[in-house]
Amino acid sequence: xxxxxxxxxxxxxxxxxxxxxxxxxxxxxxxxxxxxxxxxxxxxxxxxxxxxxxxxxxxxxxxxxxxxxxxxxxxxxxxxxxxxxxxxxxxxxxxxxxxxxxxxxxxxxxxxxxxxxxxxxxxxxxxxxxxxxxxxxxxxxxxxxxxxxxxxxxxxxxxxxxxxxxxxxxxxxxxxxxxxxxxxxxxxxxxxxxxxxxxxxxxxxxxxxxxxxxxxxxxxxxxxxxxxxxxxxxxxxxxxxxxxxxxxxxxxxxxxxxxxxxxxxxxxxxxxxxxxxxxxxxxxxxxxxxxxxxxxxxxxxxxxxxxxxxxxxxxxxxxxxxxxxxxxxxxxxxxxxxxxxxxxxxxxxxxxxxxxxxxxxxxxxxx
Numbered sequence: 001x002x003x004x005x006x007x008x009x010x011x012x013x014x015x016x017x018x019x020x021x022x023x024x025x026x027x028x029x030x031x032x033x034x035x036x037x038x039x040x041x042x043x044x045x046x047x048x049x050x051x052x053x054x055x056x057x058x059x060x061x062x063x064x065x066x067x068x069x070x071x072x073x074x075x076x077x078x079x080x081x082x083x084x085x086x087x088x089x090x091x092x093x094x095x096x097x098x099x100x101x102x103x104x105x106x107x108x109x110x111x112x113x114x115x116x117x118x119x120x121x122x123x124x125x126x127x128x129x130x131x132x133x134x135x136x137x138x139x140x141x142x143x144x145x146x147x148x149x150x151x152x153x154x155x156x157x158x159x160x161x162x163x164x165x166x167x168x169x170x171x172x173x174x175x176x177x178x179x180x181x182x183x184x185x186x187x188x189x190x191x192x193x194x195x196x197x198x199x200x201x202x203x204x205x206x207x208x209x210x211x212x213x214x215x216x217x218x219x220x221x222x223x224x225x226x227x228x229x230x231x232x233x234x235x236x237x238x239x240x241x242x243x244x245x246x247x248x249x250x251x252x253x254x255x256x257x258x259x260x261x262x263x264x265x266x267x268x269x270x271x272x273x274x275x276x277x278x279x280x281x282x283x284x285x286x287x288x289x290x291x292x293x294x295x296x297x298x299x300x301x302x303x304x305x306x307x308x309x310x311x312x313x314x315x316x317x318x319x320x321x322x323x324x325x326x327x328x329x330x331x332x333x334x335x336x337x338x339x340x341x342x343x344x345x346x347x348x349x350x351x352x353x354x355x356x357x358x359x360x361x362x363x364x365x366x367x
Contacts, residue, residue, distance in 0.1 A: 015339025063128035086115030156212035205250035220261025240273035280304035301334035
């Protein structure tokens with residue numbers, strides 16, 4: 001689909017809910033203890049297409065060892081926690097502090113301190129990113145690769161882009177200041193991360209013909225990118241170009257970029273790097289994939305792009321939004337339609353079902 005082929009069906013991927021959304025859906029008719037997608041297919045009358053049991057690559061691009069995750073303080077309705085990445089963060093005690101570990105829900109956090117504040121911190125951090133450290137690859141990695149050679153399902157993996165990773169090490173504001181005050185230090189960290197990812201993904205690309213690689217950056221606000229296009233070209237573009245070259249040389253056809261916010265300033269740079277898909281295409285931030293398709297043609301494929309606010313309203317508002325976006329892009333290919341980010345709790349279960357029913361008709365799953 002994303003390579004502009006002509007499949008008989010386009011993947012039905014309406015969008016995944018977070019925990020608060022699932023909790024609301026259970027109150028609205030989704031049976032407890034059931035997988036929401038399986039129930040959705042049953043309601044729509046779509047028979048799941050059987051596949052082999054899926055095998056995970058099991059390769060970690062995270063730091064090894066991780067920092068000890070611990071509560072440093074609990075007062076005034078908040079936890080202050082050292083997370084596994086070494087940052088000191090704060091979260092409401094309305095949630096379990098482990099919510100800091102992964103994005104289970106739409107939970108706001110506050111950052112107090114980041115693990116890399118100077119070069120001494122940086123030297124220590126580098127020791128946690130050895131491509132050959134035990135635990136980086138599973139002991140049965142070669143056997144997994146062997147099994148994956150005869151799979152009948154899509155296989156890919158995700159990596160943090162350099163902006164995302166340096167932001168985790170230094171913090172957003174500190175990173176932006178460093179780009180101006182100490183660009184050589186920023187370049188050193190970018191080069192290190194570029195090399196680490198290249199070395200870590202090399203055995204994957206050598207042993208498995210993967211279908212996609214997704215780069216996570218999340219580098220845009222509602223109206224602009226977080227750093228200027230000029231800084232993206234200076235600090236990030238060489239990394240993207242190197243990775244894309246290595247990935248595509250292995251036979252992988254799709255290199256996707258995941259960034260929230262308004263990405264209109266960034267798409268031309270990603271195209272220059274060879275990136276050929278992006279997601280989730282948030283409409284509220286000003287992204288219009290119909291217009292992007294007019295501008296960039298088949299140089300870029302898309303996932304997402306349907307306004308979550310329209311899905312929440314349902315009825316004719318939802319239908320107008322889906323019909324605005326989906327038919328013209330499906331006609332040309334290079335598009336998997338879906339909600340333009342995680343499905344929020346104001347999208348009710350009945351509205352989600354009806355939205356998914358319309359998507360299923362348009363993507364070839366229902367008549």
